Amino acid sequence: MELILKTENLWKVYRSGRVEVAALRGVSVDVMPGEFISIMGPSGCGKSTFLHVIGGLASPSKGRVLLDGNDLSVLDDAARTRLRRHKVGFVFQRFNLLPTLNAHDNIALAQHIHGDGFDPHRFELITSMLGLTGRMKHRPSELSGGEQQRVAIARAIINEPKIILADEPTGNLDTQSSDNVLGILRQLNKDLGQTIVMITHNPEAATYGNRVLHMRDGLVVDGANATH
Ligand SMILES: Nc1ncnc2c1ncn2[C@@H]1O[C@H](COP(=O)(O)OP(=O)(O)O)[C@@H](O)[C@H]1O
Ligand SMILES: [Mg+2]
Numbered sequence: 001m002e003l004i005l006k007t008e009n010l011w012k013v014y015r016s017g018r019v020e021v022a023a024l025r026g027v028s029v030d031v032m033p034g035e036f037i038s039i040m041g042p043s044g045c046g047k048s049t050f051l052h053v054i055g056g057l058a059s060p061s062k063g064r065v066l067l068d069g070n071d072l073s074v075l076d077d078a079a080r081t082r083l084r085r086h087k088v089g090f091v092f093q094r095f096n097l098l099p100t101l102n103a104h105d106n107i108a109l110a111q112h113i114h115g116d117g118f119d120p121h122r123f124e125l126i127t128s129m130l131g132l133t134g135r136m137k138h139r140p141s142e143l144s145g146g147e148q149q150r151v152a153i154a155r156a157i158i159n160e161p162k163i164i165l166a167d168e169p170t171g172n173l174d175t176q177s178s179d180n181v182l183g184i185l186r187q188l189n190k191d192l193g194q195t196i197v198m199i200t201h202n203p204e205a206a207t208y209g210n211r212v213l214h215m216r217d218g219l220v221v222d223g224a225n226a227t228h
Contacts, residue, residue, distance in 0.1 A: 003032060004162055005030070005031035005054060005197075006030050009028055010060050010064070011062035012046070012058065022218055024049055024061075027050060027063070031197065033162075033193070034189070035211060036185070036189040036208065037196065037210070037211050037223075038198050038206035038211070038213065040214055042216065045216050045218065046215055048199065051167050054067065055088045055090060056075075087162040087163065089155075089165070090156055090164075090166075090167075091149070091156050091167070092168075093169065095149055095152045095172075103136050103138055107126075108123065110159065126154050129187065130154050130184055131150065146174075146177030149173060150181065153185070162195065163197065166199065168199050171201070178205070183208075185208065
């Protein structure tokens, strides 16, 4: 099967003044379609940087990212943004919803901006799968943390992205909401075949996926290769 994501010797060096920080120091990883991968590792080891680079939010200093067969490293910013909008759905710890829009519009806006236009069937399928049907008129401030994260997940998957990239999606949630959100991610993976790469600090959260990728000091020290 074709890989959905492949990185080859990926480096990311941040420079501020004379100081250089190598956040990624040669990361080579394979992801198969339909995988649900957890990334674990100590704070500062490069997890978020890795997610940003594979999702086209940041460019690598060296090495290649192949996303659904497209080499991100040769694209300019505009082309990379276009590709990201069509192929990647991001979920963040702090939800990042627009506070003045209700849940419906937060999700629909993503479909208008990034997709091929509003698709009512897809909208209904996703919002009901995520248990959001009765919450569509509420603004983020009127929703619980768990509900806000479910809206953010709906927004991320509404355009049928090739891959969901989640950066500590349960980091701001209580245990019950965390379990609920993780269960939803597992359901999207199992029922829709959605490929997911999720950073987590929680060893239990990592058990929801099929593979754990361990990072340390800008390197993947375990779990880099698909086994099936
Ligand atoms: N925009 C940035 N500018 C400079 N250094 C950064 C930037 N983003 C991250 N870093 C540094 O890169 C390293 C990896 O950070 P990060 O990818 O956020 O790690 P993690 O998500 O595993 O906590 C850290 O040393 C961090 O301070
Ligand atoms: Mg991080």
